[in-house]
């Protein structure tokens with residue numbers, strides 16, 4: 540019988556469970572306080588520990604010099620600080636860096652660091668593989684393996700910041716190189732909500748990474764109920780993968796739309812905006828040559844967001860073809876014309892800059908070394924057939 544997601548996640552933690560030591564990277568502040576209390580320690584010990592782990596990025600309890608020796612001895616016996624280990628790293632000429640992290644069982648996930656003049660953004664993964672099956676996504680084509688544990692999500696930031704600090708010679712723990720985090724790598728973050736929420740709390744915790752809610756972005760393919768849960772528990776900035784202006788096309792590009800059509804998604808966006816740290820939603824829009832990149836498509840988008848009254852910005856992402864994909868890169872001119880059309884309608888729109896081209900680092904299209912365990916050949920054949928259908932001109936007449 541195939542394992543459930545919960546069983547797969549539990550299996551991933553089995554190594555630490557076997558030696559019965561907990562991985563402290565799995566706890567948010569509240570969880571760590573509860574764990575410390577269970578061990579007879581005062582709540583301020585949890586805050587001290589959080590600072591050592593997430594600010595100083597310490598992995599060795601002996602470094603934690605303001606903790607009593609007896610507490611350090613207890614920690615060594617009962618706990619570990621164990622992020623996923625990098626198995627490959629690539630550095631682009633433009634400063635972009637990509638890490639491939641081993642998460643056990645033959646699975647690996649990617650994180651990408653993108654430096655800009657005024658910020659350093661880390662794009663991290665939330666699942667090994669992805670079950671959402673978006674037609675244009677290489678991760679989707681690998682199928683779903685399992686949810687990442689909190690330690691594996693937070694561990695990507697922990698490892699990347701540590702490595703960048705070392706390379707740039709930064710010693711002050713208050714000097715952060717990574718100023719922004721986006722959950723836009725492998726996986727649908729809101730399908731792994733509990734672990735993602737714990738990770739977000741650590742990112743936002745003043746004793747942890749101390750990031751403001753505006754600097755942490757969760758990107759979703761459009762899971763309506765989970766958007767509401769995120770709004771309640773940790774309303775950070777929200778990016779929504781839209782990719783089509785009508786249900787007919789979105790149904791084909793993103794199977795999630797068959798369950799949560801555009802109107803329901805827009806209503807969830809309006810609810811989210813009541814608590815969001817920004818007064819707009821970012822819509823991601825992958826531009827697929829000959830599929831959704833015409834001026835008429837741009838006009839339909841304008842009509843959609845006006846009709847649905849969702850203040851928004853658009854981020855256009857020219858599709859980057861990968862093996863096993865029959866979709867095309869859009870013409871540069873069409874992308875620019877599309878962008879101009881949205882801007883002329885008063886919707887702030889940008890075209891995502893290509894970064895890390897030489898290391899294949901495009902976020903959301905992360906090519907995989909993740910082993911597919913979910914009938915890959917069958918899925919690929921089905922997705923190819925769907926792509927061919929979409930490319931047929933008759934579709935637009937029906938759409």
Ligand code: SF4
Nearest residue numbers: 669671673676679726
């Ligand atoms: S685009 Fe995102 S949600 Fe869709 S298959 Fe890829 S990783 Fe999953």
